[in-house]
Amino acid sequence: MTAEHMPGGHAARTVESVVRNELSGRVAGHVVQAGVIHGDVHTGDLYVHPRRERVVPRQLVLPPRLFTGRTQHLAALTHDVAEQDDAGATVAIAVIGGPGGVGKTALALHWAHRNIDRFPDGQLHVDLRGFAPSGEAMSPEVAVRGFLDALGVEPAAIPPGLDAQAALYRSLVAGKRMLVVLDNVRGSEQVEPLLPGSPTCTVLVTSRRRLTGLVTRHGARPLDLGVLTEAEARELFTRHVGAARVATEPHAVAELLGWCAGLPIAISVVAARAARHATFPLAVPAEELREESERLDALDGGELTASLRAVLSWSYRALDREQADIFGLLGLAPGPDISLLAAAALAALSRPRAHAVLQVLEDASLIQQHVPGRYRMHDLIRLYATEQADDDQSRDDRDTALRRLADFYLHTAFAADRLLEPHRPLMEIDPPLVPVVPGGLPHWMPDRAAALAWLDTEHPCLLATHRLAVTRGWHRMVWQLAWTLTAYHGRRGHLQDDLAVLRAGLLSAHRLEDTTALLWAHQFLGAAYALVDRHADAFDHLGQALDLAQDAHDVTGQIHTHHAFTWLWEVQEDDQRALEHATSALRLCRGLDQPVWEADMLNSVGWFSARLGHHEQARTDCQAALALSRRHHYPQGEAYALDSLGYLAHHTGDHRKAEDYYQQSLALYRNLGDAYDEAIILDHLGETQAVLGHHDQARHNWQQALELYRTQHRAAEADRTQSRLDEHGDREHRNAEIPAGGA
Structure with a gap:
């Protein structure tokens, strides 16, 4: 024409x-x-x-056949689109983000097909190949020409230049109720020419990256997609292999789903393999996944889009060398997550540079900032990262990075320990084995509360680092990290964790042939065994510690070992032997200029004197311990002495004074974050309040003590407190049944 x-x-x-x-x-x-x-x-x-006759494009590909779950995400998409419809000012854009294999495209297509009636004027769809195996993403020019063709524009009528083509595309969809699905997007600039200008249109974008430009410039709504819930994962697996087979092998199913950790592609690959061998027991693929070094092989479905390793490789290839190396190191890092400062130490980067790299990895959905300043990986992504580190970095580089991280944890934990227990014997820890970034070691903490908060947050990583040090044979690290954690473990009641690190610390001290380390390892381990009622082991280790201290004329070691013996004899209900050790510790202490230690030993002498009925002597010693603790700003010793004075007042009939002492002691323990001793004081306070007739308060405090005992796995104390609660409840019930005026 x-x-x-x-x-x-x-x-x-x-x-x-x-x-x-x-x-x-x-x-x-x-x-x-x-x-x-x-x-x-x-x-x-x-x-x-x-132009060809008007066409209504229907480009959506088939929806996923076995789509499962995601109820909240589907509802969020519907809500956002409806809200944008009501506003009517701009086009509704939703950006579905998440790592490869998490089901972004499946969610977009499932929602699109469920809501297809909303878009009577058509649906456009394009895979922009942002993370294609070839590494070549589709250009906006190619994508927009495809849309123009779908909208019926003759090739000869398409103007030259992206701007003109995009303008024509926007004009053709203006005023129409259309859905545009932009799948597998690499960056905001790739999709901006493909955005309609009409508020009647809706756009779904999927990407492994956080497309901040779309959010800030175009008001897009981000929708981050995580792994499936446990129930959703089980439902997806069941739909693949059948309910009967799942019901037959529940333990194998639980193990399979545990290894997949909610990642849809992993579940689908495993389920497909199980369905392909319908006569095989599910224990077979479970065994394949059990071996960590072969797990990614077991999650290979034989095709690029059905191989977890291949899917992740597309994201990995988009990283530069520095980003790729740090991604690999993060896979090696011990613990369930990592802080920004720890990652900086691992990578030997400044904090700002480390933050920039982590931001790239987070934008690529390879890591997740699950709380501010802390990053984690999906277990299967971690496996892939570890593989890349092994392939792309030398063993020396990997070991050096891990040692930097371990030194960061050790030195920061040591600094935290000095804030918690500034008066306990000082250990000289080794300087960092490898250079670190200036100012990065240790992480600075202003006070005791900050130290306790850091230890609470990092505790799983510290335990994992300790296990790493054991595995690598870093014996001084093993022993020194065990030392730094004992005070924290005692305060929080992590008794089994304390035993684990101290047992490993003792073995390392033997390998080091370090007499001082052996002395303290035996002493700490003996005290730890005493707290978990393993009395024979406690006597053995404390006896060895005392022998080593006496042979070495180590007065400090003797004082603290005698003190530990007092706890052990107390649980053996031999208060006289406990008093003898406390008296020996006090005598040795008075030869040193250590007033805080002297306050502890004075309190121990007073406590056991009170238990033996020597009330006047006990009161004198405990009041002296209280005064000494206050004079030297030692709140832990102050709390100990107030507990002893409360016990003394309770057992001499002055219950109101006992209640006051216990309340003061409780406030101090809570301020110190000492949950172990807090439970004991709540127990004592409840006893006094019950005698005073304050039954509701007594029950409340016993209930709190019971919860702490259970959290700390202190079974004997928990059983005793539960019995006390039951007995007290029965007594009140009987009293309530007696009429006023007596029987």
Whole structure:
């Protein structure tokens, strides 16, 4: 068809404005039938080219057959679209983000097909191959030309240049209720030319990266997609292999799903393999996944899109060398997550540089910042990262990075320990074995509360680092990290963790042939065994510690070992032997200029004197311990002495005074974060309040003590407190049944 020449006076018009006229059926007074304007806006030469009959594009690919769960995400998409419809100002854009294999495309397509009636004017879909195996993403020019073709534009009528093509595309969808699905996007710039300009349209974007540009510039709603819940994962697996088979082997199913950790691609690959061998027991694929070194092989479905390793490789190849190396090191790092400062130590980067790299990895959905400043990986992504570190970095580089991280944890834990227990014997820890970034070691903490908070947060990572040190044979690290954690473990009641690190610390002290380390390892381990009622082991280790201290004329070691013996004899209910050790410790202490230690030993002598009925002597010693602790700003010793004075007042009939002492002691223990002793004081306080007739308060405090005992796995104390609660409840019930005035 011959083009109709248009007057040159219209050169100021843009292609988009002219096309709007065409869409209304008139251009410069001429009626246009089924034509598209094309021309050079700079010269004013505009042409009308024929367009095919109006088509309604239906480009959505098939929805996932076994889509499962995601109820909240589906509802969030519907809500956002409806909200945007109500606002009516701009196009509704939702960005579905998450790592490879988490089901972003599946969610977008499932929602699109469920809501297809919302878009009677058509649905456009394009895979932009942002993370394609070839590494070559689709250009916006290719994508928009595909959309124009789907909208019925003849090739000859497509203007040159991306800007003009995008303008034509926006004009053609203007005012129409259409859905545009932009799948597998690499970056915001790739999709911006593909965004409609009409508020009647809805856009779903999927990407492994956080497309901040779409959010900030175009008001897109981010929707981060995590792993499936346990129930959703089981449902997806069941739909693949059948309910009967799942019911037959519940333990194998639980193990399989545990290794997949909620990642849809992993579940689907495992389920497909199980379905392919329908006569095999599910224990077979479970065994394949059990071996960590072969787990990613077991999650290979034989095709690029059905191989977890292949899917993750597409994201990995998009990283530069520095980002890729740090990604690999993060896979090696011990613990369930890592802080920004620890990651900086691991990578030998400044904090700002480390933050920038972690931001890239987070934007690529390879790591997740699950709380501010802390990052974690999905277990299977971690396995892949570890593989890349093994392949791409030398063993020396990997070991050096891990040692930097371990030194960061050790030195920061030591600094935290000095804030918690500034008066306990000082251990000289080794300087960092490898250089670290200036100012990065240790992490600075202003006070005791900050130290306790850091230890609470990092405790799983510290335990994992200790296990790493054991595995690597870093014996001084093993022993020194065990030392630094004992005070914290005692305060929080982590008794089994304390035993684990101290047992390993003792073995390392033997390998080091370090007499001082052996002395303290035996002493700490003996005290730890005493607290978990393993009395024979406690006597053995404390006896060895005392022998070593006496042979070495180590007065400090003797004092603290005698003190530990007092706890052990107390639980053996031999208060006289306990008093003898406390008296020996006090005598040795008075030869040193250590007033805080002297306060502890005075309190121990007073406590056991009170238990033996020597009340006046006990009161004198405990009050002296209280005064000494207050004079030297030693709140732990103050709390100990107040507990002893409360016990003394309770057992001499002054219950109101006992209650006051216990309340003061409780406040101090809570301020110190000492949950272990807090439980004991709550127990004592409940006893006194019960005698005073404050039954509700007594029950409340016993209940709190019971919860702490259970949390700390102190079974004997928990059983005793539960019995006390039951007995007290029964007594109150019986008293309530007796009529006023007596029987």
